Amino acid sequence: MKILLAEDDMRLGELVVHMLKKKGGHTADWVTTGREACEYAEATNYDVLILDWMMPKGDGVWACRQLRKEGYMGAILMLTAKDGLQDRINGLDAGADDYLVKPFEIEELLARLRALSRRNFAPIQGEEVQVTGLILNRTNQTASIAGELVQLTPREFQLLDLLIQNKGIALTREVILDRIWGLDADVGPKAIDAMIKLLRKKLSGLNQELIQSIRGVGYKIEA
Structure with missing residues (x-):
């Protein structure tokens, strides 16, 4: 799979990208702001976007809403330390397809990515x-x-x-x-x-x- 990770924690971002490539066999791009996530998602076809909730220049929820508003139909996984019920509701209502709370095991992230990849997020080509x-x-x-x-x-x-x-x-x-x-x-x-x-x-x-x-x-x- 081709994955875009939007995560401003440099240490975590580097680790996740490394594990996505080494353990998951995926290709991955990495950005650190919500605005960059939108720009990359609009310019490149990704199988899954992983958006951290708290980021500068547009957080993950903002980026998710912007992408959905512009018609983005790809899979989006929200990554966050916020684990309250209302937080999960807000993330899903913004257009996320799944939600993973920090801290997490890389095996669970990979499993959730596999589950998302089995779903067909391709836009309808025509009626x-x-x-x-x-x-x-x-x-x-x-x-x-x-x-x-x-x-x-x-x-x-x-x-x-x-x-x-x-x-x-x-x-x-x-x-x-x-x-x-x-x-x-x-x-x-x-x-x-x-x-x-x-x-x-x-x-x-x-x-x-x-x-x-x-x-x-x-x-x-x-x-």
Whole structure:
């Protein structure tokens, strides 16, 4: 994951960045003010922002509110020594997706980052997308072929949308499992294959097979 840490405690910031890289295998940028956090988040695509509550030139809550106000849709984790109920409420109401109280163990931070990464924070690319005769409506979570609705379960829709968002890219079963169920789910590769088989059957009204199998890898939709 690519992570932005906003933390003005130099000692803690240096330690967290080091551990993110060494133990988590992540890449990380580090800033020390809320204003810098906003500037970096607007200029670079990050998987998660870690915002310290107390910082100069705009604290974490201010930065979080500013980013959400400007339409930022990425994951935000608030990092703070404030552990009161109202403090947690204020942080979450400002737009944070999770909240970690100092002092904390790096293992818990890494676990929370993994949990956030399993959630889809990608902005909606558009209300509707069309692919070879299929119309996918992300707002209503419906699919249709030639004006006829295709009855999909929520997970079938998620899987189809995931493949469409990554057109031209072969997605491994592990990636699909992580994005749709989460790696901790008690679901195996055979469940993915079975869902693909059902999806193909439901999309049989198309003139061509939409989902392609990539031997030894997984599945993709051609760009």
